Amino acid sequence: MWRLSVSIFLFSCLAVSSSSFGDSEATCSGIVPLRYRYDKISITEYGGVGDGRTVNTKAFRAAIYRIQHLKRRGGTLLYIPPGVYLTESFNLTSHMTLYLAKGAVIRAVQDTWNWPLIDPLPSYGRGRELPGGRYMSFIHGDGLRDVVITGQNGTIDGQGEVWWNMWHSRTLKYTRPNLIEFKDSKEIIISNVIFQNSPFWNIHPVYCSNVVIHHVTILAPQDSPNTDGIDPDSSYNVCIEDSYISTGDDLVAIKSGWDEYGIAYGRPSSNITIRRITGSSPFAGIAIGSETSGGIKNIVAEHITLSNMGVGVNIKTNIGRGGYIKNIKISDVYIDTAKYGIKITGDTGDHPDENYNPNALPIVKGIHIKNVWGVNVRNAGSIQGLKGSPFTGICLSEINLHGSLNSYKTWKCSDVIGTSLKVSPWPCSELRTTGGYNLCSSTF
Secondary structure (H helix, E strand, O other): OHHHHHHHHHHHHHHHHHHOOOOOOOOOHHHOOOOOOOEEEEHHHHOOOOEEEEEOHHHHHHHHHHHHHHOOOOOEEEEEOOEEEEEOOEEOOOOEEEEEOOOEEEEEOOOOOOOOEEOOOOOOOOOOOOOOOEEOOOEEEEOOEEEEEEEOOEEEEOOOHHHHHHHHHOOOOOEOOOOEEEEOOEEEEEEOEEEEOOOOOOEEEEOOEEEEEEOOEEEOOOOOOOOOOEOOEOOEEEEEEEEEEEOOOOOEEEEOOOHHHHHHHOOOEEEEEEEEEEEEEEEEEEEEOOOOOOOEEEEEEEEEEEEEEEEEEEEEOOOOOOOEEEEEEEEEEEEEEEEEEEEEEOOOOOOOOOOOOOOOOOEEEEEEEEEEEEEEEEEEEEEEOEOOEOEEEEEEEEEEEOOOOOOOEOOEEEOEEEEEEEEEOOOOHHHOOOOHHHHHHOOO
């Protein structure tokens, strides 16, 4: 019976992806075709027990070993039936689908002592939190192709509280594990799954291409440290759509490496679309940075709905980053309650070590933000460029950010050159350049 239900569900997913919920809603999800897997196995066939107590690491590794080495034509679907499957971290393989049925939970063990370590990313030079290596993500993929994580809204639970407590008590030895990480991989689809309580970042595609993440729910307490929702990192052709994210850090954060290591690695993030994201966070809704040393370009974010935010849109970099942020288009954003509506800043984020080059200044240009409406926004916006590298080509149009009479403040700007059209409250003088109408109206 489970084989029939999986087949029906995958067929319906393919139909939904193709129709994009009607012609009126654009989608980028077609950049990776959803392949049908004729070969299907269940975790229970390899000793999996969903009682919430049995550790199923051997079952997951045995099932994935079978997929990797038998190499069935068209790949294999690994079915996780209803139940709670406790496991240590494990690696995926190419040409597989990890399918979680309704009521299925893959839950991380809380034994941090035996968690495997892996090398730092070359574009970071060390762990993001601490020098040295880093803990492997709970579910990991390295050098893979054609991998799908999907289902009937089953759950992948990182049980991150033990890691958060180590972070708060400063007892971490290495950088915390992500919940999901794909490295040097392509043709990845993640859909129709709930991700919760990640130890660190939730979904981290790094050095990847052709990645689709849609119809997911990502949850973590708002006081959980650094639990970013989705972090495309030095990756291109990435589609993020139709998802709900409520975490303790940025909902979607685009990155491309850290200071001298990211500059040397030189791998940008580009051609990324973010569409129809809803969520809440004490940090940013749509973020770019602050790790931007490999460069970030050709980003589109639209139809974003945010509530109870730290910042609605936050573009952030720093001296020593080098690289660039350019050709960014953000539109149709609704914000209900935030400290800041829009922030673009050159003084955010720390450095990996003392060897960064303070003369490596980022280039920020061609930032176009349109159709933003905010209520209960304490500060409309702040654009703080760098004296040696002012931010240029900043275009704001049709933006209304409203706050209460007691908290309402206007824009703050420095070292920025740009234009504005129909912005309320009245923007800073640097954004009132003659010809603003023509520039702003031609960018969308």
